[in-house]
Amino acid sequence: MGTVAKSMQVDDDAAPVDMLAALFEARGWPCQSLSEEEILGEIQGSWGNYQLRGVWRREDRVLQLISLPDIRLPREKLRDAYELLALVNEQLWLGHFDIWSQGDMLVYRHGVMLGDDGLLSLDQAQALVETAVDECDRFYPAFQFVLWSDKSPRDALAAALIDAAGEA
Template sequence: MLDEAEFDRDDAAPIDMLESYFAAHGWSHEREDDEIVAKFKGSWTEYELRAIWREEDGVLQFLALPDIRVAEERRAAIYETIGLVNEQLWIGHFELWSSSGILLYRHAAMMSDDEDGATMSLDRAELLVETAIDECERFYPVFQFVLWGGKSPKDAITAALIETQGEA
C-alpha cells in the first residue's frame, strides 16, 4: 500500500491518477490519451494492467491480463473453470477472448462526476488495482491446474483454494 503522505495528489482524472499510482510503485507504464498500460510482476507471472477511460459513459474499464493463452482444444474446460471462478468473485470477472484465447480479469468502474469532470481518489485507484492483482494471483493456480495439470475445473478450484489453518 502507498502511504498517502508520499503521494502528492488529491483526486485526479482517472488515467492521471493511475499513471501517478503506477509511477509511485516504480512500475513500467505507457500512456496514450484515455488509456494506460502497466506491467506488474506477480508471484506467478507478469501481468499487463490496462485501463481505458470512456468519458462519454463515465466508466473506467480496468483489465488485468495474466500471461495465459488458451489453446482451442482447452477452451471448453476453461469456460467451465471461468464460470466456477466467477461465482467466487464480488467485484469484476474473468473472461476468455475467443478471437485470441487470452484469459483476463475485467472490472468496469463508474466514476463520480463533478464540475471539473470525473475524478478518482488514491484509495479508489489502489482498491481497483489491488483487487485485480489479488484475484489474478488467487486464481492463477486454478487455471494452470486445468490447463497443465489435467485437473477438472472443480478439482482445480478445490486444490487451489485450500486455506491453511494454524502455523507449521
C-alpha cells in the same frame, strides 16, 4: 496506502488515467499512457507479471481496469476453461474473468462508475489495482491445473483455493 499518497503528493482526486499513472509511478511499476483515455502498465504478481490496462470512457464516466495474467488457452482446453470460468466467477464479488475472443487469452475485467466529476481518488485507484492483482493471483493456479495437470475444472478450483488458504 498512506505512504503512497505522501510519496505521490496526491491529496485530491484526479482524472482516472492520470491517477493510475501517478500510482504506477509511485510504486515503480512500468507504465505508459497510450492516450488521455488509456494507460498500460505491468505489475509483478505472485505467479508472474500481469499487464494492466486502464480504459476511461468519459461519456459514461466508467473506468475499466483489465488485467492479463499471461495465460493462453489452447483450443483443445477451451471447454474446460469456460467451465472453470463460470465456477471462478461465482467466487468473485468484484470484476469477472473472461476469455478474450481475439487470442484465447484469460482476462480479468472490472469497471467502476465514477461520479459526475469523473475523478478517481488514490484509494479507488489502489483498490482497483490491488483487487485485480489479488484475483489473478488467487485463481491463476486453478487455470494452470486445468491447462497443464488435466484436472477437472471443479478439482482445479478446489485445489487452488486450498493451496491459497494454506499460504496465508
